[in-house]
Amino acid sequence: MSDQKSFQPSTKVIHSNRSYEKQSNSILFPIHQTATYIHESVGVTKGYGYSRGANPTVNALEQAIAAIEGTASALCFRSGMAAITTLCLATLHAGDHVILSEVIYGGTSRLFHQVLGNFGIDYSFVDTADLEAVASSVRPETRLLFVETPANPTLRLSDIAALAQIAHQHPNLLLAVDNTFMTPVLQNCLELGADISMLSTTKYIDGHNATIGGSLATHNEQLVERLRLVRKTVGTIQPPFDSWLALQGIKTLPARLAAHCKNAGEVAEWLEKHPLVTRVNYPGLKSFPQHELAVRQQKDFGGMLSFELKATTEQTLRFIDSLKLCTCAESLGSVETLITNPATASHCDLSAELRSRLGIGDGLIRLSVGLESPIDLIADFQQAFAVVFGERE
Numbered sequence: 001m002s003d004q005k006s007f008q009p010s011t012k013v014i015h016s017n018r019s020y021e022k023q024s025n026s027i028l029f030p031i032h033q034t035a036t037y038i039h040e041s042v043g044v045t046k047g048y049g050y051s052r053g054a055n056p057t058v059n060a061l062e063q064a065i066a067a068i069e070g071t072a073s074a075l076c077f078r079s080g081m082a083a084i085t086t087l088c089l090a091t092l093h094a095g096d097h098v099i100l101s102e103v104i105y106g107g108t109s110r111l112f113h114q115v116l117g118n119f120g121i122d123y124s125f126v127d128t129a130d131l132e133a134v135a136s137s138v139r140p141e142t143r144l145l146f147v148e149t150p151a152n153p154t155l156r157l158s159d160i161a162a163l164a165q166i167a168h169q170h171p172n173l174l175l176a177v178d179n180t181f182m183t184p185v186l187q188n189c190l191e192l193g194a195d196i197s198m199l200s201t202t203k204y205i206d207g208h209n210a211t212i213g214g215s216l217a218t219h220n221e222q223l224v225e226r227l228r229l230v231r232k233t234v235g236t237i238q239p240p241f242d243s244w245l246a247l248q249g250i251k252t253l254p255a256r257l258a259a260h261c262k263n264a265g266e267v268a269e270w271l272e273k274h275p276l277v278t279r280v281n282y283p284g285l286k287s288f289p290q291h292e293l294a295v296r297q298q299k300d301f302g303g304m305l306s307f308e309l310k311a312t313t314e315q316t317l318r319f320i321d322s323l324k325l326c327t328c329a330e331s332l333g334s335v336e337t338l339i340t341n342p343a344t345a346s347h348c349d350l351s352a353e354l355r356s357r358l359g360i361g362d363g364l365i366r367l368s369v370g371l372e373s374p375i376d377l378i379a380d381f382q383q384a385f386a387v388v389f390g391e392r393e
C-alpha cells in the first residue's frame, strides 16, 4: 500500500491507521464495550488497563481523526465541552490568563464565566479578527489563545496563521482553534500554525446526530501525554459505543462536506437575493466582508450560514416555526438541515446588549445546511415566507 500520509482525505478517513479485528476479520472495527481488561499475569496487559484511561474502539476513532489532522495521535472526549475543559485543566493554573474570541459558542463562554473563573483563571473576550487587539491583550501570564473560526453564529473569521505568529512571540502561549465548523478537511489549523485543534465531533465528524463527542489534536507529544493524564484522572474519555458510531460517520466526512458546501452555497445565494432578507453571513459570498480570508485559509466555505430578515423578532420566530423541512433544533453538521435562533438557544446566556454588539441580534437565524436537495430547502423557505409575510412568487 502507498504511504498513508499521501492519501487524499476521502481515503484517509476510511483506511489510514485502520485496525482490524483478527478473530473474525469483520470489516467493521468492533465495539469494545468493557470497563476493564484481564491481566494475563499480574501487571501484564495488552496495553489497556481500564476504560477511563483508554479503550480500543475509542482509539480507532482517535486514529482516524489523527489521520485527517496530520498528527501522530488525537484524543477523544465525551463532548466538545469535555475536550475544551480537559484542555484548560491540562494547561492552566490559578493566576493564568486566557484570550478567547468574543464571538464564540455560548457553552465555551459559560465555561469561563461560570466555572473556570471561580478557580482563579482570568480571561478576556477579544475580537480575534483584529490582530492588533489580540497582540495588545497578551499579558505576561497569558497561556492560551482560544479562537473559534468561523465563529458561531456570525461566521466571523480569524486569521489563524497571523494569530500563530502573535502567539509564538511569547514562549508559553499556546494557540488553540475550535475547528468544529470546518473540520481539518476544510481547514487544517495545525498546518496553519495553531498548536491545538479542537473539534466538537458531535457535529460534522459524526454527521448523523447520533452522538456527543469532542477531540483534541496537537503535534506536541508532551501535551498529548498531559491531556491523557488529565482525561484519565477526571474521566472525560468518550464512551466506546459513541466512538464506534462516530467512527462510522467519519468515513463519509469528505463526501458529506462537499455536498454541505455545495448546498449551503446555493441556499446562501438564494437568500441573499430575497427582498425580505437583509443580511446573509456566509464566507463563500463575495459580499462577506472576510471573503478573501476565507479563500486563503479554508479549502471550501462550509455548510453553516446565518441571516437576518427584514422583520420583527416575532415574525422571525414565526418564520422558523413555519418551516416544515428545516428542523428547529440545537446542534449542526448533520445530514438534516437544522435551524436555530441563537439569541434564544446557544447564546441565551449573553446579555442583549452584548449580543447586539456582536451581531447576534434577536432576529438572527442560524442555518446548518444538510444534505437534502437545495431545491426542496428553498421551496420550504418560500412557503414559510408566504405563511408569515403573505409573499407569493
Ligand SMILES: Cc1ncc(COP(=O)(O)O)c(C=O)c1O
Pocket (backbone or CB within 6 Å): 079, 080, 081, 082, 105, 107, 148, 152, 178, 180, 181, 200, 201, 202, 212, 213, 214, 331
Ligand atoms: C463551535 C462549537 N464548539 C463547541 C461546541 C460544544 O460541543 P459539544 O456540544 O459536543 O459539547 C459546540 C456545540 O454546539 C459548538 O458549536
